Amino acid sequence: LAKTTQPISMDSYEGQEVNITCSHNNIATNDYITWYQQFPSQGPRFIIQGYKTKVTNEVASLFIPADRKSSTLSLPRVSLSDTAVYYCLLGGSGNTGKLIFGQGTTLQVKP
Amino acid sequence: DTAVSQTPKYLVTQMGNDKSIKCEQNLGHDTMYWYKQDSKKFLKIMFSYNNKELIINETVPNRFSPKSPDKAHLNLHINSLELGDSAVYFCASRGLAVTDTQYFGPGTRLTVL
Numbered sequence: 001l002a003k004t005t006q007p008i009s010m011d012s013y014e015g016q017e018v019n020i021t022c023s024h025n026n027i028a029t030n031d032y033i034t035w036y037q038q039f040p041s042q043g044p045r046f047i048i049q050g051y052k053t054k055v056t057n058e059v060a061s062l063f064i065p066a067d068r069k070s071s072t073l074s075l076p077r078v079s080l081s082d083t084a085v086y087y088c089l090l091g092g093s094g095n096t097g098k099l100i101f102g103q104g105t106t107l108q109v110k111p
Numbered sequence: 112d113t114a115v116s117q118t119p120k121y122l123v124t125q126m127g128n129d130k131s132i133k134c135e136q137n138l139g140h141d142t143m144y145w146y147k148q149d150s151k152k153f154l155k156i157m158f159s160y161n162n163k164e165l166i167i168n169e170t171v172p173n174r175f176s177p178k179s180p181d182k183a184h185l186n187l188h189i190n191s192l193e194l195g196d197s198a199v200y201f202c203a204s205r206g207l208a209v210t211d212t213q214y215f216g217p218g219t220r221l222t223v224l
Contacts, residue, residue, distance in 0.1 A: 098156060
């Protein structure tokens with residue numbers, strides 16, 4: 001499966017919009033882009049998934065350019081409770097649904 | 112009700128012992144997984160079962176043996192525990208559709224002394 005690259009850490013303040021960009025230059029045609037969130041001492045939790053263009057749900061937005069070689073997770077107006085590790089993943093399709101997690105981006109939201 | 116549950120949540124044991132971790136999902140999913148998250152926080156897939164059949168078996172010591180009595184359960188048995196087995200183990204499940212995502216359990220923190 002293709003590898004993803006994302007910043008190791010980011011800092012933000014409450015109320016700000018946070019954008020985390022993930023690079024995936026070797027994304028395959030049938031790969032979906034999925035983002036997970038993990039709080040300390042908890043399992044990863046699905047945030048959002050997309051294939052191309054823009055996807056929005058009640059938690060976040062996902063922007064994917066036409067070439068699909070990158071994607072940006074946008075968290076509007078973050079709060080302290082959004083402090084977590086955010087993982088960008090490719091694939092997960094097919095009957096195995098195999099996911100390969102990178103090191104993720106540790107987002108620290110400050111008051 | 113918890114979608115994916117694991118027992119126990121914490122497990123402390125001595126080197127050389129054999130232990131099991133249980134996982135159950137009530138989502139009606141056909142596919143279940145075991146992941147290991149080490150101290151550096153990397154999550155690595157270990158095994159996956161689809162409807163009780165092994166479909167993913169990563170490079171894992173054969174001291175680790177998954178068992179799926181039915182498609183709602185995937186247990187992990189570990190023989191002859193070693194210090195390096197200390198980690199958090201996560202179970203997950205997923206439906207069959209291409210866009211289906213994985214649901215993770217709360218994790219089992221295993222400490223080998």
